[in-house]
Amino acid sequence: MTDEAAQDGAGAEGSAATPAPEELFGAPLTRSGGQLVLHPSREQYPLLLRTLHEAGYLSIIDLTGVDYLTHPGRSGLPASVAPERFEVVVNLINHRERARLRLRLQIPADDARLASAIDLYPGTEAMERETFDMFGIEFDGHPDLTRILMPEDWPGHPLRKDYDPGRIPVQFKGAPANR
Amino acid sequence: MTTTHDTPTNLAQTDEGAQELTSRDVIAGAERLRELGAVLRLSEAEALDAELAQAPDEETMIINMGPQHPSTHGVLRLMLELQGETVLRCKPVIGYLHTGMERTGETLTYLQGPTNVTRMDYAAPLFTELAFSLTVEKLLDIEVPERAVWIRMLMTEMNRISSHLLFMATNGMDLGAVSMMLYGWREREEALRFLQEVTGLRMNHNYIRPGGVAADLPDGWRDGVLRLLDMLPPRLAEYDTLMTNQPIWRERLQGVGVISAEECLALGVTGPILRSTGYAWDLRRDMPYLAFDEVDFDVVVGSYGDCFDRFAIRLAEIRESMKIVRQCLEKMPKGDYRIQDKKVTPPPRARIDESMEALIHHFKIFTEGFKVPEGEAYVSIESPRGELGCYIVSDGSSNPYRMHVRAPSFVNLQTLPHLMHGNLVADAVAIISSVDPILGEVDR
Amino acid sequence: MSRESRPEGGLLDAGLEGLSHNFLTGTLEELVKWARSHSVMPATFGLACCAIEMMAAGGPHYDLSRYGMETFRASPRQADLMIVAGRVSQKMAPVLRQIYDQMMEPKWVISMGVCASSGGMFNNYAIVQGVDQIVPVDVYAPGCPPSPETLMHAILTLHQQIRDGELTRRPGHGAGIVIEQVGAPGSTPVALGRN
Structure with missing residues (x-):
């Protein structure tokens, strides 16, 4: 299946104008400025990672989140994928073929969770913790899902669009004039 | 007089719970x-x-x-x-040191963006600027002029030299070789002098911007580069005498902190750590950006994946960067240092004095910024520490909707x-x- | 006074006449302040970009040891100057205060760079908007990052302040600042330092 799908993807490159939805590794494929982007569903994700790992994508180079709460509308999604508030963006790299692949996973706001990639890609440990810290997306199966950048008792997730970016007001109390 | 450093309340304030x-x-x-x-x-x-x-x-x-x-x-x-x-x-x-830069980046225009990202990797600030600018240029779908490309290469390689010199200094200091610290700082000052000559600042340059670079190379820049290129080889030979060939240094580093290539790949590790395991992976060679496919240089690899390999690789990379800088000197083309696209580039200073439209244009670019088409892009470069990537989501306005730096x-x-x-x-x-x-x- | 004409026996036998050099007078307070200003030992408190410039100032080109300042102490117990070099995050703030409390009196603080002085360009959720909300600051060094020359000027300004200032300044109560986070849901007041 892997080889077929890869050939499909390669074959479609020549006829990018065809309206039929492209697929690669069983997930809808789009192109963003020449970069390959896959849009798997959340359920597909663990299996897809296994397929990709076997296909030579040995490193997850980056994993991060995006909060599309106030975005006026995404044009990059294929028709079969329903937009949700959060996206988890995963960048994989195939060193042997010098190829990159990006996964964009739609995560609904009322159930912000995703399977952890840590079994196959132990390097996602810190990145998933950061995404949890900044967006509140939980990763099932992560052994140590705690805040990584913010203090432990911090309320809220700072990179969410409904989180106030401004400073936290600090008040002085009883500072004696000692100078 | 009582002290408070050991009272329970104070300890509780620095406690980070499950993160520990x-x-x-x-x-x-x-x-x-x-x-x-x-x-x-x-x-x-x-x-x-x-x-x-x-x-x-x-x-x-x-x-x-x-x-x-x-x-x-x-x-x-x-x-x-x-x-x-x-x-x-x-x-x-x-x-x-969490600074919220990714959040601050959402409130700054694309033109102000490099000011923000340059403060991330403060030992190699030009690289983060470059990654950010390349990503914005990808979203805008523009090509920068050739001179700008080569200036960027020259400057980032100079920055790689200064960054690795900083590593030499701190690595020596950490291991008790204090003379190495002094030597490293001495050479770094010389590299910084050139960067300051060109960009005006010693650090946090904000020099590489979307559309090109902030200013052309000044008169006499060649002399500055040549001075450094002539000065460094004997000094690097000194480092070899002082560190590389010294039994104490080897004893302390060889066989310490070993990692294998498989572990590196699984962990997503890049840069000198990955190369120290013998895995030749350098984005400059393997996925060339700028004009790195037109210059000749070697990817230095180690064989044991230990601390000594990582030290030796960085020392050798200084020499490789000097090779690239020398080729930049020879091949530096003439032309514009930034793209002549009215949308992105402010008008030249002289035009502002004589034309009202130019003044308005200048004002609008620096207050509103330019709009970037909706979309998302990820571009990565090889920084002194490994793959440095920038992921930007644009919503069509003049600020990034989301800016993430890998x-x-x-x-x-x-x-x-x-x-x-x-x-x-x-x-x-x-x-x-x-x-x-x-x-x-x-x-x- | 030439050696031949000097009375034998020094101070004890001949009084002030017995001295020809090595002779100073002054108030004790002035002498203590003079001594203090020439042996300030900074703690290595590097946080961000400014720390690199702070280290560069200690390097061979700028040579901070000219001012008797080159002994950066790793332990706050041995230091009497904290150079806050870089942005202070909300997570770092309690740590910084704890280190300040561990330093012995007399102690001084230089806030190096705009991030430490006022939050700089990072006016957001993560950065403390000025380290003077946590510890009392004596000298602010502007710049982003301040060049080593600026840091040296800040240090010389501090030396001047030590020479001109009061001998005893903070009688054992730290800064006595209490900081409370307002508006953050579920937060409890954070009391830093002594009440």
Whole structure:
């Protein structure tokens, strides 16, 4: 299946104008400025990672989140994928073929969770913790899902669009004039 | 006079709860496994058995190192579990320099963006600017003029030299070779002098911007480069005498902090750490950006994946960068230093004096900024520490909707439990130093 | 006074006449302040970009040891000057205060760079908007990052302040600042330092 799908993807490159939805590794494929982007569903994700790992994508180079709460509308999604508030963006790299692949996973706001990639890609440990810290997306199966950048008792997730970016007001109390 | 440093309330304020290394009784097996650094080495069950057989809980000690510690390169905090002098588990606690730059980046225009990102990796600021600018240019779908490309190459390679010189200095200092620290700083000042000549600043240059660079190379820049190129080789030979060929130095670094290529790939590690294992992977050669496919240089690899290889690779990379700089000198084309696209580029200063439209145009570009088409892009470059990527989501306005930087140090820090496991606590400093983390980039 | 004409026996036998050099007078307070200003030992408190410039100032080109300042102490117990070099995050703030409390009196603080002085360009959730909300600051060094020359000027300004200032300044109560986070849901007041 892997080889077929890869050939499909390669074959479609020549006829990018065809309206039929492209697929690669069983997930809808789009192109963003020449970069390959896959849009798997959340359920597909663990299996897809296994397929990709076997296909030579040995490193997850980056994993991060995006909060599309106030975005006026995404044009990059294929028709079969329903937009949700959060996206988890995963960048994989195939060193042997010098190829990159990006996964964009739609995560609904009322159930912000995703399977952890840590079994196959132990390097996602810190990145998933950061995404949890900044967006509140939980990763099932992560052994140590705690805040990584913010203090432990911090309320809220700072990179969410409904989180106030401004400073936290600090008040002085009883500072004696000692100078 | 009483002191308060040891009162319980004060201690509670610096407590980070579950982010810290906890006793083995209270955490699950998978987390312990990570802290042991046993990924890919042992199965989970084997690791736990081995660990328990080796060291009963009451014979070990958890110590805290940092966040204010002279050898942790900034505000890195490490928690180590020791049995005697041997490190069993290690957990980095980070976030002490979290600056919210990704959030601040959403409030700045694309033209102001480099000001923000340049403060991430403060030892190699031009690289973050370059990654940001390349991503914005990808979204805008524009090509910068050839001279700008070569200026960018020249400047980033000079910056790589200064960054690696900084590594030489701090690595020497961490291991007690204080003369090396003085030498490293001395040479770095010379490299910074050139950067200052061109960009006006010693650090945080804000020089590479979307559409090109901020200013053309000044008169006499060739002399500045040549001076450095003539000065460095004998000084690097001095380093070889002082460090590379010195038995004490080799003794302290060889065989310390070993990692394999498979572990590096699984952990997503890039840069000198990956290359030290013998895996030749350099984005400049393997996925060329700018004009790196037109210059001739070697990708330096090690063979043992230990601290000494990482030191030697960085020293050799200074020489490779000098090679590239020399080729930039020869091939530097004439032309514009920024794109002549009215949408992105402000009008030249002379035009503002005579034309009202130019003044308005100038004003609008610097207040409103330029609009970038809706979309998303990820572009990565090879920074001195590994793959430095920038992911930008645009919503069609003049500010990024989301700006994320894939910082190499952030990922590379995950190797610490692997490198530390089984080593002596005295080698911990050598290992941290050889990973060369820049905390501004780790915490962003 | 030439050697031949000097009375034998020094101070004890001949009084002030017995001295020809090595002779100073002054108030004790002035002498203590003079001595203090020439042996300030900074703690290595590098946080961000400014720390690199702070280290560069200690390097061979700028040579901070000219001012008797080159002994950066790793332990706050041995230091009497904290150079806050870089942005202070909300997570770092309690740590910074704890280190300040561990330093012995007399102690001084230089806030190096705009991030430490006022939050700089990072006016957001993560950065403390000025380190003077946590510890009392004596000298602010502007710049982003301040060049080593600026840091040296800040240090010389501090030396001047020590020479001109009061001998005893903070009688054992730290800064006595209490900081409370307002508006953050579920937060409890954070009392830093002594009440």
